[in-house]
Amino acid sequence: MVQVTKNPQWRDAEHFAERHARTVLAFVDVRVNLDPQTQIDNSLDLVGDDFSGRVEHQRSPVERSDIERLRAAAGATVAVFYSRAGFTKVAVLYAEEHRVALFGYTDSGYASPVNQCATDVVLKAQAESARHVRAATEIVSRHVTAARQETERREREALADALRAEDEARDAAERQRVSRARNETLLGRTVALLLQIQVRPDALRETVEHLAGSTIVSAVAVAAGQMSLGERPHAIALVRSLFEDAAAALELVTPAAARDATSYWASKQAIERGFDALDAADGVGTIGHVGPEDVTAYLRQAERCWRAVADELERRIPARADTGIPEPRRARHLTSTR
Numbered sequence: 001m002v003q004v005t006k007n008p009q010w011r012d013a014e015h016f017a018e019r020h021a022r023t024v025l026a027f028v029d030v031r032v033n034l035d036p037q038t039q040i041d042n043s044l045d046l047v048g049d050d051f052s053g054r055v056e057h058q059r060s061p062v063e064r065s066d067i068e069r070l071r072a073a074a075g076a077t078v079a080v081f082y083s084r085a086g087f088t089k090v091a092v093l094y095a096e097e098h099r100v101a102l103f104g105y106t107d108s109g110y111a112s113p114v115n116q117c118a119t120d121v122v123l124k125a126q127a128e129s130a131r132h133v134r135a136a137t138e139i140v141s142r143h144v145t146a147a148r149q150e151t152e153r154r155e156r157e158a159l160a161d162a163l164r165a166e167d168e169a170r171d172a173a174e175r176q177r178v179s180r181a182r183n184e185t186l187l188g189r190t191v192a193l194l195l196q197i198q199v200r201p202d203a204l205r206e207t208v209e210h211l212a213g214s215t216i217v218s219a220v221a222v223a224a225g226q227m228s229l230g231e232r233p234h235a236i237a238l239v240r241s242l243f244e245d246a247a248a249a250l251e252l253v254t255p256a257a258a259r260d261a262t263s264y265w266a267s268k269q270a271i272e273r274g275f276d277a278l279d280a281a282d283g284v285g286t287i288g289h290v291g292p293e294d295v296t297a298y299l300r301q302a303e304r305c306w307r308a309v310a311d312e313l314e315r316r317i318p319a320r321a322d323t324g325i326p327e328p329r330r331a332r333h334l335t336s337t338r
Contacts, residue, residue, distance in 0.1 A: 010057040013105070014045050017055045017082045020103070020111050025080070026125035027051040043069040046080070053080040064091045071098050078121065087114060174285065182275060189248035197252075204252055205318045211246050212314035221303040224281075224296040232295065236282045239302060243278070246309050247271050253316040267312040274305035 014032045021030040030048040043066075046053030052074035056062050062083045070079050079100045081087075086104050087095070092115055095102050101118035105111040113119045196203035220235045227235055250271070254264050281298035283290045 009107075010055070013057045013082070013084065014055045016105065016109055017053060017103075017111075018046055020082075020105075021046060021048070021051060021053060021080065024111070024125060025051075025121055026128050027078070043073045048077075050077050051080065052077045053082065055082045057084050059085050061085050062087045062091055064088065064094045067091050067095050067098075067100055067102075071100055074100075080118070080121070082111065083114075178279070182272075185244050186247050186251070189244050190251055193245075193248050193252060204249065207245065208249050208253055208313050208317050211242065211249060212310045212317065214242060214310070216242060217303050217306040221296070221299040224299045225292050227292075227295075233282065236278055236299075239299070239306075240275070240278050243271055243274050243302075243306070243309075246306075246313060249313060250309070250316075253313065253318060263312055263315075267309050270305040270308040274302045274309070277302040277305065 011032075018030055018032050021027045027048050027050065030046050030051050030053070033044050033047045043054055044052050045055045052070065054066070054070045056066070062081065062085070067081060067087075070081055079098075080103065081095070081100060082103050082105055084105060084107070087102055092102060094100075096115045096117055099117050101121045102114035103111045103118055104114050113122055193204065193207060196207075200206075217239050220239050224232075224235075247268075250264075250267055258264060277298045279285070281290065281295045281302070
């Protein structure tokens with residue numbers, strides 16, 4: 001029976017029962033009732049939202065009357081009785097009939113169920129705890145999975161950004177190499193054409209007329225679909241040589257004052273696009289084989305660029321150079337007579 005003044009050992013027993021109710025029976029809101037006089041019949045030592053308990057620290061077994069008072073005070077809540085000295089048989093039978101869980105405990109801190117109702121409370125608490133653990137585990141697992149997926153996504157994005165940066169740097173370096181090679185080729189062709197002009201003043205005009213009237217690019221574009229794999233590189237090299245000569249001729253026939261003209265820059269861009277189309281047709285920067293349809297399409301594109309360049313060259317064909325040297329007279333016997 002609850003007393004107004006309890007010895008320290010009884011208070012320790014109440015705190016032990018409180019921990020047991022919270023950890024083993026899963027009633028986490030249970031607390032020691034420090035003012036039992038306010039409770040009905042002064043019979044509740046432990047209280048909670050759905051828990052009513054009593055702790056006896058006497059040397060004699062608990063009687064039925066104590067169980068009856070706990071049952072009356074508990075109402076619809078779960079009724080649990082802790083006893084150090086056990087329970088009488090009549091008390092156990094009454095508790096089993098009225099769903100009062102009985103637990104025996106020792107001074108060393110061990111509690112065990114005395115009746116089936118107490119065992120059911122323990123099993124229910126274990127099942128409820130397991131359910132909460134599973135639910136918490138699932139929540140944690142979902143958070144861990146989401147965090148791992150987010151980390152993997154960020155790692156993939158970082159790797160993709162790094163690879164993209166490497167590709168861009170590689171492409172930029174390749175573009176610089178191609179531009180440098182084309183400029184070196186243009187310089188060489190220009191110097192060669194200048195040397196020819198020194199020898200033959202009409203060399204520039206003859207070169208421009210030859211390029212403007214050339215049909216080689218169109219012929220190669222038309223026959224691209226029928227060319228064999230062995231013929232294709234030679235045909236592309238021939239067209240590339242014409243573009244290189246046209247680039248050199250364009251630099252020489254265009255005076256410095258006309259280099260700001262739209263037609264001049266359009267022709268230079270057409271030459272660059274033509275070189276790009278020839279590189280694509282030749283498989284430069286491509287892994288694997290370039291199909292005949294693709295080669296034909298690239299050479300058609302180069303042909304359109306060539307037409308634009310040829311029109312500009314034809315428009316700028318220089319006049320025949322006047323050297324002041326008369327043409328040699330043909331021998332009379334070589335002259336045809338009617």
